[in-house]
Amino acid sequence: DGGITQSPKYLFRKEGQNVTLSCEQNLNHDAMYWYRQDPGQGLRLIYYSQIVNDFQKGDIAEGYSVSREKKESFPLTVTSAQKNPTAFYLCASRSRDRGLDGELFFGEGSRLTVL
Amino acid sequence: AQTVTQSQPEMSVQEAETVTLSCTYDTSESDYYLFWYKQPPSRQMILVIRQEAYKQQNATENRFSVNFQKAAKSFSLKISDSQLGDAAMYFCAYRTPYSGGGADGLTFGKGTHLIIQP
Numbered sequence: 001d002g003g004i005t006q007s008p009k010y011l012f013r014k015e016g017q018n019v020t021l022s023c024e025q026n027l028n029h030d031a032m033y034w035y036r037q038d039p040g041q042g043l044r045l046i047y048y049s050q051i052v053n054d055f056q057k058g059d060i061a062e063g064y065s066v067s068r069e070k071k072e073s074f075p076l077t078v079t080s081a082q083k084n085p086t087a088f089y090l091c092a093s094r095s096r097d098r099g100l101d102g103e104l105f106f107g108e109g110s111r112l113t114v115l
Numbered sequence: 116a117q118t119v120t121q122s123q124p125e126m127s128v129q130e131a132e133t134v135t136l137s138c139t140y141d142t143s144e145s146d147y148y149l150f151w152y153k154q155p156p157s158r159q160m161i162l163v164i165r166q167e168a169y170k171q172q173n174a175t176e177n178r179f180s181v182n183f184q185k186a187a188k189s190f191s192l193k194i195s196d197s198q199l200g201d202a203a204m205y206f207c208a209y210r211t212p213y214s215g216g217g218a219d220g221l222t223f224g225k226g227t228h229l230i231i232q233p
Contacts, residue, residue: 058220108159
């Protein structure tokens with residue numbers, strides 16, 4: 001079945017360490033996104049990529065980095081510069097062929113806790 | 116910047132009853148798309164329904180329907196015959212029109228926690 005796989009599902013990190021969250025999709029979607037979810041805050045866009053080897057900052061990109069070397073993969077690195085990294089992270093993808101009404105398909109998320 | 120507001124942090128409804136979740140948004144665009152997503156306890160986001168701004172007819176998907184009031188910038192979700200499986204967080208979202216350089220993501224509201232009482 002096609003879908004989006006995020007790993008790991010739970011991750012613990014010590015302060016000062018970088019950590020990378022994996023996101024892989026086999027939907028053949030061009031566009032991929034990373035969102036952060038905090039209690040009472042909804043979802044906020046971190047980074048997005050519309051095509052391989054290109055990505056753009058979202059609303060809260062500071063302290064995060066991404067790469068898009070392959071169409072199916074869009075890993076997110078949470079760096080030590082991120083002041084409050086404990087959160088739930090959601091990866092999503094979209095087929096650009098569907099136009100603006102194309103829905104986002106989401107992974108199951110990764111819960112990052114900084115100790 | 117576009118904003119999406121969900122004024123009801125939590126709603127409660129008896130099983131089999133009807134409930135309406137409210138959503139308002141702020142935009143200067145005339146063409147856009149609106150979505151309602153459901154996030155059950157598993158935390159995976161699932162699309163419930165979508166609405167194109169240029170369509171006057173309200174979207175319907177089985178027990179789910181919307182009341183889209185473009186002039187008022189309102190996009191409420193009505194759930195009929197509520198079921199226990201409807202219990203979840205519901206997020207209203209707006210799509211920023213892609214104009215070659217703008218953000219190509221969804222802007223989400225903060226969500227409404229829907230409780231279904233048996």
